[in-house]
Amino acid sequence: xxxxxxxxxxxxxxxxxxxIWRQRSLQLFVLFGVAYLIIFSYIxxxxxxxxxxxYKISSGIRGLFTSPWVGMKYFVEFYTDYNFWSIIRNTLVxxxxxxxxxxxxxxxxxxxxxEVRNVKIKKxxxxxxxxxxxxxxxxxxxxxxxxxxxxxxINVMLQRLGVIDKAIPFLTGEKYFLPIAVVTACWKDMGxxxxxxxxxITGIDPTLYEAAEIDGAGRLQRxxxxxxxxxxxxxxxxxxxxxxxxxxxxxxxxxxxxxxLIGNDGNNAVSEIVQTYVMKMGLSKGRYxxxxxxxxxxxxxxxxxxxxxxxxxxKASGNSLF
Amino acid sequence: MSQLGAMTARRRGHTRRTMEDRVVxxxxxxxxxxxxxxxxxxxxxxxxxxFNEGKDAQYGGIFFWPRKFSLDNFKELIxxxxxxxxxxxxxxxxxLGTVVTVIGTSVVAYGLSYKQxxxxxxxxxxxxxxxxxxxxxxxxxxVLRQIKLLNTFFVYIxxxxxxMFYVLVSISFFQEIPGELGESxxxxxxxxxxxxxxxxxxxxxxxxxxLAIFMAVGQWNNWFDTxxxxxxxxLRTMAYQLMSVIKKSSLGQAxxxxxxxxxxxxxxxxxxxxxxxxxxxxxxxxxVYPFFQRYFVTGxxxxxxxG
Numbered sequence: 036x037x038x039x040x041x042x043x044x045x046x047x048x049x050x051x052x053x054x055i056w057r058q059r060s061l062q063l064f065v066l067f068g069v070a071y072l073i074i075f076s077y078i079x080x081x082x083x084x085x086x087x088x089x090y091k092i093s094s095g096i097r098g099l100f101t102s103p104w105v106g107m108k109y110f111v112e113f114y115t116d117y118n119f120w121s122i123i124r125n126t127l128v129x130x131x132x133x134x135x136x137x138x139x140x141x142x143x144x145x146x147x148x149x150e151v152r153n154v155k156i157k158k159x160x161x162x163x164x165x166x167x168x169x170x171x172x173x174x175x176x177x178x179x180x181x182x183x184x185x186x187x188x189i190n191v192m193l194q195r196l197g198v199i200d201k202a203i204p205f206l207t208g209e210k211y212f213l214p215i216a217v218v219t220a221c222w223k224d225m226g227x228x229x230x231x232x233x234x235x236i237t238g239i240d241p242t243l244y245e246a247a248e249i250d251g252a253g254r255l256q257r258x259x260x261x262x263x264x265x266x267x268x269x270x271x272x273x274x275x276x277x278x279x280x281x282x283x284x285x286x287x288x289x290x291x292x293x294x295x296l297i298g299n300d301g302n303n304a305v306s307e308i309v310q311t312y313v314m315k316m317g318l319s320k321g322r323y324x325x326x327x328x329x330x331x332x333x334x335x336x337x338x339x340x341x342x343x344x345x346x347x348x349x350k351a352s353g354n355s356l357f
Numbered sequence: 358m359s360q361l362g363a364m365t366a367r368r369r370g371h372t373r374r375t376m377e378d379r380v381v382x383x384x385x386x387x388x389x390x391x392x393x394x395x396x397x398x399x400x401x402x403x404x405x406x407x408f409n410e411g412k413d414a415q416y417g418g419i420f421f422w423p424r425k426f427s428l429d430n431f432k433e434l435i436x437x438x439x440x441x442x443x444x445x446x447x448x449x450x451x452x453l454g455t456v457v458t459v460i461g462t463s464v465v466a467y468g469l470s471y472k473q474x475x476x477x478x479x480x481x482x483x484x485x486x487x488x489x490x491x492x493x494x495x496x497x498x499x500v501l502r503q504i505k506l507l508n509t510f511f512v513y514i515x516x517x518x519x520x521m522f523y524v525l526v527s528i529s530f531f532q533e534i535p536g537e538l539g540e541s542x543x544x545x546x547x548x549x550x551x552x553x554x555x556x557x558x559x560x561x562x563x564x565x566x567x568l569a570i571f572m573a574v575g576q577w578n579n580w581f582d583t584x585x586x587x588x589x590x591x592l593r594t595m596a597y598q599l600m601s602v603i604k605k606s607s608l609g610q611a612x613x614x615x616x617x618x619x620x621x622x623x624x625x626x627x628x629x630x631x632x633x634x635x636x637x638x639x640x641x642x643x644x645v646y647p648f649f650q651r652y653f654v655t656g657x658x659x660x661x662x663x664g
Binding site for chain 1: 375377378381382385386388389392393395396397399400402403406415416417418420461464465467468469471473474475476480483484487489490491492493494495496497498499500502503504516518519524548549550553574577578579580585596599600603604606631632635638639642643646647650653654
């Protein structure tokens with residue numbers, strides 16, 4: 036690309052063409068990718084237009100341009116929707132509480148695993164801990180049901196111990212939704228993200244530990260001052276990534292699947308989030324422009340979150356994604 | 358890893374164990390024991406319950422071992438044509454989807470990894486932008502509808518043909534291959550295509566294995582596209598079937614079904630068949646996991662080296 040800036044334009048142009056011809060199969064590989072991007076990424080981005088238009092899905096892609104503008108109509112409608120505040124509250128509460136638990140826990144697990152001296156035990160526990168990452172949310176919620184049903188492990192245990200007389204409706208009770216979401220999210224993803232932090236720990240210079248030991252630092256002091264400060268850069272980058280997808284559910288983006296699969300008529304008042312509402316309005320009720328507008332609100336907030344967290348961490352610690 | 362081993366060995370050699378060491382060790386081992394049990398037990402419990410007679414399992418109280426061992430749940434699962442067909446669709450989409458995505462992703466990444474590619478910066482910018490921004494699910498649905506992928510088997514295959522995250526991962530992998538390998542083949546007069554096929558792909562097996570594992574797991578677990586992009590019953594997958602049973606049973610629907618089936622003199626219940634199905638759905642992952650474990654990890658670490 037830089038070649039076009041040189042004064043001898045014509046000769047360069049010809050040589051660029053010759054180069055393209057020589058690398059024609061590679062160009063075709065990449066153009067195939069670009070075609071894919073246009074269809075599955077860039078046309079959908081253009082599709083955001085529908086949020087501002089009186090758009091009918093039957094008019095297809097062309098309809099994006101021919102349908103009449105309605106301005107902010109759908110955004111105002113969302114704002115005045117009687118579900119608006121509860122959906123926003125549910126989305127924020129779920130995202131923040133999950134972040135508070137799912138972000139520190141992998142770091143803790145990595146620190147603990149790093150202190151295990153028996154290599155074999157360490158390997159077995161670590162390998163087991165990230166197995167759940169590869170299991171679908173459907174199965175995870177199925178597991179949760181085995182424990183939380185009326186005749187599930189927890190209710191039966193509590194009844195046998197005499198703590199409760201009547202089984203607790205964990206799966207349909209409003210106050211149990213968030214705890215279930217948090218626990219299952221930790222269970223599923225903790226081990227996987229711990230790999231990242233463990234990899235960062237492996238990169239710490241071992242002589243630092245020796246020096247600290249000679250200086251009389253105890254085990255906990257070494258963990259805090261050497262291990263923790265050694266992975267600070269990784270922690271920051273992962274935190275930016277997680278905050279960027281805060282509304283999607285953090286690193287693994289599990290809010291939709293959790294809200295959809297754990298949510299039901301019993302706990303709907305707390306489990307309905309922006310993403311499930313978008314699916315309900317859009318794909319189930321066929322109100323496409325309205326759903327696109329709601330979804331756009333979340334995207335705008337997300338982009339804002341990525342940029343802000345990136346900016347703040349660049350100022351504060353010099354670590355950033357871009 | 359070896360660095361770490363050396364470090365702990367050195368640490369062990371040097372010092373006397375203080376009180377603090379003992380306390381930390383105790384806490385560490387209790388913590389990892391809890392992590393291990395909490396992670397493994399749900400798998401074990403579901404295996405136990407799947408091999409227990411369904412009607413008996415309803416009474417609860419089974420924790421560690423089947424009370425009334427039975428294979429009826431699995432027999433019923435195979436007999437039921439709905440589950441059988443779903444299993445077939447799941448296998449088909451996993452095999453075809455994995456092959457197509459591995460080819461698509463590695464081919465595009467290989468092209469982009471070539472440093473002298475004319476227009477490389479523009480192409481890269483297009484890819485990176487598309488990773489950070491998306492139009493959202495509704496406009497995406499509009500596109501699928503327009504190109505007539507809704508309600509077809511190909512909605513499982515074509516939209517996932519290129520995985521953008523793994524394109525970036527693969528680019529960094531290809532760029533680590535020494536340039537001389539390609540150059541010497543080029544001097545011998547080989548075309549770019551044959552360099553890719555004969556030189557690059559054979560030495561990229563670890564990458565291809567990693568891609569294949571992740572794509573296969575993704576395909577196998579996916580219920581979203583079945584739920585929202587198809588209405589055709591013949592296209593239902595195992596993951597989708599499970600999803601719909603699990604979603605219903607959270608409301609206690611399964612208990613009702615269990616009651617009806619108990620009247621029908623059969624030993625299984627909706628829940629017990631669901632458990633058998635869950636096991637069939639998790640089974641392939643559990644089986645390949647120990648063998649391909651290192652590829653499962655590289656999927657994260659190759660990418661993170663760059664990030």
